[in-house]
Amino acid sequence: MKKRVTLKQIAKELEVSVSTVSKALKNSEEISRDTKDKIQAFAKLYNYRPNNIALSLKNKNTKNIGVIIPDIVHHFFTTVFRGIEQYAGQKGYNVMICVSDESFEKEVLNMELLANGSVDGFILSLSAETQERNDYNHIKEVLDQGIPVVLFDRVSKDVLCDKVVLNDQEIAYEAVTSMIRSGKTKIALVTTENYFNVSSDRAQGFEKAIRDANLAFDESLILTLPYQSEDDELIRNFFERNTIDAVLCVNEIFAIKCMDVVQRQGKRVPEDISFIGFTNGILSKYSAPRLSTVAQHGERMGETAAKLLIDRIENDVDDNFRTEVISGTLIQRDSTTN
Amino acid sequence: MKKRVTLKQIAKELEVSVSTVSKALKNSEEISRDTKDKIQAFAKLYNYRPNNIALSLKNKNTKNIGVIIPDIVHHFFTTVFRGIEQYAGQKGYNVMICVSDESFEKEVLNMELLANGSVDGFILSLSAETQERNDYNHIKEVLDQGIPVVLFDRVSKDVLCDKVVLNDQEIAYEAVTSMIRSGKTKIALVTTENYFNVSSDRAQGFEKAIRDANLAFDESLILTLPYQSEDDELIRNFFERNTIDAVLCVNEIFAIKCMDVVQRQGKRVPEDISFIGFTNGILSKYSAPRLSTVAQHGERMGETAAKLLIDRIENDVDDNFRTEVISGTLIQRDSTTN
DNA sequence: TATCAACACGAAAACGGTTTCGTAACTATA
DNA sequence: TATAGTTACGAAACCGTTTTCGTGTTGATA
Structure with a gap:
């Protein structure tokens, strides 16, 4: 086991000062060709590398x-x-x-x-x-x-x-509008608590798209799910209670879960219900059907x-x-x- | 903007030496109660925190x-x-x-x-x-x-x-054996190049399970895919050329892709073909059908x-x-x- | 009153570098 | 030959800590 070599060790070995070694390794003009050659060769031989910690301390950056x-x-x-x-x-x-x-x-x-x-x-x-x-x-x-x-x-x-940030509001608006253009009118939002700035921004885009299309904005078509829940009961209830023909989900997992629930209830995606999620992840690409989604880049x-x-x-x-x-x-x- | 305070600054301010400050903050017995109180109060007030870099240099650990x-x-x-x-x-x-x-x-x-x-x-x-x-x-x-x-x-x-490491060989053996027990006999392996130790280990377990069950071991039922390929042509060919009723895949993505290809070819999973993958990821949980898989923990x-x-x-x-x-x-x- | 601990603190080295400044030795100039 | 200017290097400070060791002051003891 050979520990890393330091300037001090090189200096001692070559019988010069630490400063000379330091300068020589930086190819300073101050040091003669001969000395530089000698020091550089030695440093190379022993695979000298400056210690990052020491540099950080000196330079005040890490x-x-x-x-x-x-x-x-x-x-x-x-x-x-x-x-x-x-x-x-x-x-x-x-x-x-x-x-x-x-x-x-x-x-x-x-x-x-x-x-x-x-x-x-x-x-x-x-x-x-x-x-x-x-x-x-x-x-x-x-x-x-x-x-x-x-x-x-x-x-x-x-x-x-x-x-x-992402242009959350605008892209949510665009997503919802695209579903409206394809004939959907009962559009739901599946989201998380509003203290997430992204959720509230997306919700605003969602609402604006609906109002701009002169559709009725129905608060009860917004489902707020706990951020990481393994329980699908809320989702099942939501889709049983309401008639819905399009859904915007603020993330991929929500979308996949909702699609699953809805398909088990006998509805066809996208004919009966359309879905758009956020996050163009691996799930979206391989789900059945493949999920339309907002890529966040x-x-x-x-x-x-x-x-x-x-x-x-x-x-x-x-x-x-x-x-x-x-x-x-x-x-x-x-x-x-x- | 207030820069972080150092021992030296505290020392100067309180007209003591750096060493005294250092000791006082470590509650050293060497320092009088009065001095310690004074220094500790001051340090708290200015939210003193020792500099990690300096500590690393001194202690020779990071x-x-x-x-x-x-x-x-x-x-x-x-x-x-x-x-x-x-x-x-x-x-x-x-x-x-x-x-x-x-x-x-x-x-x-x-x-x-x-x-x-x-x-x-x-x-x-x-x-x-x-x-x-x-x-x-x-x-x-x-x-x-x-x-x-x-x-x-x-x-x-x-x-x-x-x-x-994972017990790759054993768990692959177990996976294949479980499919054999359920009546499958034409079992394929979808894997990556053998320079991956994990792939070759899994392949060994695969082969051993087949031989131990007195099934014919058929080299041509091994499909080696490039590690990250977006092209599914190889997969399609493979499943068209061969009659296969069970597949072990060395990762999740391969399994999902193969299932997809096979289902598009009109086969039912798992009735016609069973699949087991590696990596109990998010894909396995939400694929259609849900993928049986080896959890790697x-x-x-x-x-x-x-x-x-x-x-x-x-x-x-x-x-x-x-x-x-x-x-x-x-x-x-x-x-x-x- | 001389001696000795105990107490409370400071000086300095060390970690591994960089950089400024000083200077001995040599060369060139007048 | 005295002076000035290079050349080539070393000393020392510095970054922010910790830690060892030395020391002045105090109080107690004989």
């Missing part, structure tokens, strides 16, 4: 960015993460990732942990609990210490920083978030916070008619 | 572990990651994650990057290219520097370190890997490398008869 997301076994978040990782890697940054598990406490803990010098900035998507409590002091504190933060997808207008979101963050890390810019809006794409597959 | 996986938008890997993250977090470790993208070069680069002091150890699953090239020098070098590595799932017997694998790694980091133990075997579970759903 070349790390911290990503905090609510869940990791999750198509959308991993997609975003891939975008982040790619852009960051290409800019020489590493990524530390923490999972908040939808818990406020874990989100706070993770931020505090990483904020103690481990990262140069954060990219995060708020946990469910954080959005519910509406408490963003942990984020404000980090920002206040001069550590930049970029929020994506699950954001809050109460925190001033760069953000990347997670990778692009991630890349954009990373770009905003690194920009701010490297050029400590002004206080003009930017919000980048990613346009969703409506993908028509077999759960809708046209 | 409390970070590096995870390198081939893909992140991937149910199994994210599941493992969740297990790692949970166990590590609970032990006070953070996780840095890099994606090799199935590329040898990226795997090497990522390891080198993190090995320069950024992490105390690695958990990794070999990229496809690495397994194909059979080149593990990057891993051996890291090990040689005294940085522990734990390999999971995609491992190689050519590298000596702790490992966590990714979370447990991740937790086990993290435990092995942290054990080795904290107690620089002997050279008795351990291989933990996780037992897969065969989950019978609707794509098999019984």
Whole structure:
């Protein structure tokens, strides 16, 4: 087992000073050709690599960015993460990732942990609990210490920083409108609690599309499901109680579950009921029938978030916070008619 | 914007020395009650937190572990990651994650990057290219520097370190046997290239089950697909050319795709053809019909890997490398008869 | 009153680098 | 030959901690 070699060891071995070694390895003009050759050869031989930790301490930057997301076994978040990782890697940054598990406490803990010098900035998507409590002091504190933060997808207008979001309202509007155009009139929304900004935005787009088409807006056609529930009873009741011929779901799983329930009740998709979901994940592609859905372009979101963050890390810019809006794409597959 | 406060600043402000501050904050007996009270109060007021980087440099440990996986938008890997993250977090470790993208070069680069002091150890699953090239020098070098590595799932017997694997051969044997018991005799295997240890292990279990049942082992009933192909032509041909009444697939996607192809060809699942896949992911649960599959217990694998790694980091133990075997579970759903 | 602990604190080294500045030795100039 | 300017290197500070060791002051003891 050979430990990594340090400047000091090289210096000692070659009987020069540490500073000379450091300069020689940086090919400084200050050092003579001979000495540089000798030192560089030695360093190469022993496979010298500067210690990142020491560099971080000296330079006051870590070349790390911290990503905090609510869940990791999750198509959308991993997609975003891939975008982040790619852009960051290409800019020489590493990524530390923490999972908040939808818990406020874990989100706070993770931020505090990483904020103690481990990262140069954060990219995060708020946990469910954080959005519910509406408490963003942990984020404000980090920002206040001069550590930049970029929020994506699950954001809050109460925190001033760069953000990347989907045009949720518009794309929901477009999805619903497309179903209306194909002749549907009794349109339901299956959503989560409104403290999720994305859910409330999508709900607004949903409502606006219905009103703009001069259809009756019926509150009872909105089903609010607990975020992660394994119980399908609510869904069954909902579709038994109401006559519905089209559904917008705020995520993929809800859509798949609803399609399943409805098909078991003997209805045909899309002839009797159309479905559009959010998240163009693996489920949508392989479900029966294949689910029409809104692609959120997670990778692009991630890349954009990373770009905003690194920009701010490297050029400590002004206080003009930017919000980048990613346009969703409506993908028509077999759960809708046209 | 208030920057984080350092020991030095506290010391200056309170007109004591840095060492006194350090000791006072650790509640050292050496410091008088009065001084400690004063310093602790001040530190609390200014929300002092020790700088992780400085601590890392001093202590020669980072409390970070590096995870390198081939893909992140991937149910199994994210599941493992969740297990790692949970166990590590609970032990006070953070996780840095890099994606090799199935590329040898990226795997090497990522390891080198993190090995320069950024992490105390690695958990990794070999990229496809690495397994194909059979080149593990990057891993051996890291090990040689005294940085522990734990390999999971995609491992190689050519590298000596702790490992966590599935009992691939046995569980494949069990899966095939269960289909034989239900009366199937023409059983196919849909797999990837054999340089994946998991694929070859599963193939062995497959073959053994067939031979043990005194069925004819027919090489032509093995379909080898490129790892990530979007082209279903190979699959269609395969099922047209051969009469098959049961299929074992080495992953979820292959199974779903094959089921789809077969159903379009007018066959019924499971009456005409049974299917069993690997990876108890979201697809298996929601496919039509629901897919019988081998649960790999990714979370447990991740937790086990993290435990092995942290054990080795904290107690620089002997050279008795351990291989933990996780037992897969065969989950019978609707794509098999019984 | 000289001696010795105990107490409370500070100085300095160390972790592994980078960088500024100082300087000895040599060369070139007048 | 005295002076100035290069050249090639080393010393030291610094990043933010921890920790060992040294030391001035106090109080107790003989």
